[in-house]
Structures are given as structure tokens and as C-alpha cells.
Amino acid sequence: MKRRDLVRMDIPASRMFTPGDTDAPYRIWGTNLEQDAVQQLKNACKLPVAVSGALMPDAHVGYGLPIGGVLATRDAVIPYAVGVDIACRMKMSVLDLPLDALDDQKPRLVQALEHETRFGIGATFRARRDHDVMDRDWRVTPITSKLKDRAWSQLGTSGSGNHFVEFGELTVLDDSVGLARGKYLALLSHSGSRGTGAQLAQHYSTLARGLHPELPKDLSHLAWLDLASEAGQEYWAAMELMGKYAAANHHLIHVAISKALGVDVMLDLENHHNFAWRERHVLPDGSEQELIVHRKGATPAGAGVLGIIPGSMGTPGYVVRGKGVAESLNSAAHGAGRRMSRTKAKQTFNWETTQKFLRERGVTLLSAGLDEVPMAYKDIEEVMAAQRDLVEPLARFDPRLVKMARSGEPPED
Numbered sequence: 001m002k003r004r005d006l007v008r009m010d011i012p013a014s015r016m017f018t019p020g021d022t023d024a025p026y027r028i029w030g031t032n033l034e035q036d037a038v039q040q041l042k043n044a045c046k047l048p049v050a051v052s053g054a055l056m057p058d059a060h061v062g063y064g065l066p067i068g069g070v071l072a073t074r075d076a077v078i079p080y081a082v083g084v085d086i087a088c089r090m091k092m093s094v095l096d097l098p099l100d101a102l103d104d105q106k107p108r109l110v111q112a113l114e115h116e117t118r119f120g121i122g123a124t125f126r127a128r129r130d131h132d133v134m135d136r137d138w139r140v141t142p143i144t145s146k147l148k149d150r151a152w153s154q155l156g157t158s159g160s161g162n163h164f165v166e167f168g169e170l171t172v173l174d175d176s177v178g179l180a181r182g183k184y185l186a187l188l189s190h191s192g193s194r195g196t197g198a199q200l201a202q203h204y205s206t207l208a209r210g211l212h213p214e215l216p217k218d219l220s221h222l223a224w225l226d227l228a229s230e231a232g233q234e235y236w237a238a239m240e241l242m243g244k245y246a247a248a249n250h251h252l253i254h255v256a257i258s259k260a261l262g263v264d265v266m267l268d269l270e271n272h273h274n275f276a277w278r279e280r281h282v283l284p285d286g287s288e289q290e291l292i293v294h295r296k297g298a299t300p301a302g303a304g305v306l307g308i309i310p311g312s313m314g315t316p317g318y319v320v321r322g323k324g325v326a327e328s329l330n331s332a333a334h335g336a337g338r339r340m341s342r343t344k345a346k347q348t349f350n351w352e353t354t355q356k357f358l359r360e361r362g363v364t365l366l367s368a369g370l371d372e373v374p375m376a377y378k379d380i381e382e383v384m385a386a387q388r389d390l391v392e393p394l395a396r397f398d399p400r401l402v403k404m405a406r407s408g409e410p411p412e413d
Helices: 003-009 035-044 106-116 142-153 194-211 217-222 230-261 342-348 351-360 380-386
Strands: 026-028 050-060 067-073 089-095 164-172 182-191 265-272 274-282 288-296 298-300 306-309 317-322 331-333 364-367 391-404
Touching: 026 035, 035 050, 035 067, 035 217, 050 331, 050 380, 067 298, 089 230, 089 306, 106 164, 106 230, 106 364, 106 391, 142 194, 142 230, 182 230, 182 391, 194 217, 194 230, 230 265, 230 274, 265 298, 265 306, 288 298, 298 306, 298 317, 306 331, 306 380, 306 391, 317 380, 351 364
Parallel strands: 026 050, 364 391
Antiparallel strands: 050 067, 067 288, 089 182, 089 265, 164 182, 164 391, 274 288, 298 331, 306 317, 317 391
8 A cells, every 4th residue: 555545544534525515616618628628627626715617628638727727716826727837828029020021031030040949848048048037036935046047047948848939920800909900920939937837836736735635636636725824825926936937038039039130029919828816706696706716728818808829830829809708717728729649649640741731831840749730739710719709819820930849858838
């Protein structure tokens, strides 16, 4: 018998996990979702701290809360409901370059991507990049203090897995996005808080699980930290710092590339999609209360809020405006969502058919793993159709020149 099982047997009856009389209410968007992902949301809604939940149409299985899962809690934060890559986010810069530069100036664009980006576990630049996020107080927790030097070494870099930096064609459909209708050249990036965020997620999730030995195995990755506790306050401070750090990584990438090209930025858009927010929401009984809203692979979509929902290396993404649907906890999908595991994708697809798919769509791929091919993802148009009540598309982004971590890199998304 494992030691963990022996510990469970010693849990006092008063601390054994007992689901509430009623699970927290939830709503699901999309059809034919993985049943295991649906079950993960249902499990989360059994927690005594859960208030309500939602599942987005790009959902698939994750640790604890599914990717595409949204969970509101009362006075508690769940590290694995935020995600392993804390503050993973999107950033788009519309560049003052003619659209035909995607073809006519392609070598310059390739050079900018190759020189100004680094991908994968342990990726660094020879000369460290600088940003005022490193001047912040990293002593907010013992762990962030210890990890500051590592974070600085990876400043301005991107992760592996589904993280990318790419040039593409932005078609503005509604000038309320901040530009006149028409076609533009844009830079889009997706990544988060690198190895520092992952270590923080692992540390505080382990700590939370130790504080809740009463949770059954299928709920153990949903262990929470009381926000009134020292551990809860530490995690919250670390998460917010990782939000600023992830934003700094994107900022440096976009500044370096625009500077290398000698162009101005006409429009900037960005948003987190692995984070927890303090928000006021109306409860089912009609009362209003401040809640902790976890969005794990879900985009904030409050009324009028702009966000970015990418597709894949060979399919479009969208700039959207949220409609503020209460039942979704003001949320939407964060991408197309995987339709198969990485292992299955590697077994199913090959580069010959993938490159043909990309060529037909005018996409040049500089580097990526076979587990990231477009066919491994759901149809982005179906995902968008399933959430038309949650967001309104304002612009469409079609990738044309894509860089991701090289094949063989362990995923960090």
C-alpha cells in the first residue's frame, strides 16, 4: 500500500470530503465535447468553494479543470484551475507595412522572426533582454525570489507546445476594433510565463493538495488555497507577478521585431487566458457578489471587452468583442482546441500532407512539431459558431509566416 493511501485512511471523519447537497450550476457551449473534459467540469462544481462553472466549445482534458473550463469560487483560488502556464496570453500588433510585404519582403520577415525570437524549454538570448518587470519586488514569495534570475534569463522568449510568433493578414470587419475596415499586416504571438510560471504552479498545487488530503483522487488536482491564508495570498501575489512577466515577454518580442523591421505599430491588442480574476457577478439567487473567476484556456468576454481567439498554424483566428453573457461568467473559447492528443497526432499525420495543406493556404512554416499540425485541432469556424452568443468577430487573422518550437521539444502549453 502506498504511503498516500495510508495517510488517507488516517483522515478524521470530520475532514472526509462530502459533496454539497447541490452541485454548483454550470453551462456547456459546443457539442460532441470530450466526456472526460465535461466530467472534469462537473467534478469542479462539486467543490464546497465552487459557485458556478462554464465549459467553452474548444474544451479538452487538462489537469484538474479542463482546458476551456471556467470556474467561479468564493474566497479561494485553485492553482490548477489557473493552469500550469500561468498568464498564458495573446498579443497582436498591427504593423505599418504594406500587406504585400508578406510576399515581397518575406526574407526580411523571416530574418526578424529567426533573430528576435527564441522557443522551447531553457530558451534564452545570448545577451539578456531588459524590462521594468524585473525591477518589481520579486520577494513577494520565497519561490519568486528564488526564481527571479531564471525568469530574467528567459525574458522575451516563448515556450514550446502551441506557443508561436507569426506574421499574417488581418482583415478588419468592423472599425470599432480601432482601424478602418480593410486588410493589414499583423504580428501575433502566444505564450506565457515560461519555466518560472510552471514551477510556481507545481509548487502551490502541491501545497494545496497537502492542505486537502480529504479530496478523492479525481478531485485532488482541484485542491484550493484559502485567500485569507498566507499560502493563498502568496499564490495570488505570484500569479499577478507572472501576469506582468508574461506581458513583458510579449512586449519585448513585438518591440524587437518592429524595431528590426523599422516600422511603427498601428494597433496593439492583448489578453490573458490562463488566470484568475476578482470579479463581481450576479448569483443564481439574484444577489451580487465578488467571486474568484478562473479561466483556464478561456478568453475574458465581458460586454465590450476585446480579445484574440487563434485557430492553428494553418487556419484563421479572430479578434472578438465580448457580449457579457452571465452564464458563461463573461468568457469565451481561447482557440480552436485540440481534437486529439499529441501522441495520436504524431501517429496520424506526416509532414508531406501537412506541408501540402499549408501551401494551399499560403502558409510558410519555419519550425514546429508534428503534434501541432492544423488537423490535430478542431474546426475554428465550428468553435466560433458555437459561441456566437458570447462574442462578436471584429477582425479575422490568417497566418502566413509561422514560427514555433522545433520538433521534439516537450510541450509547455
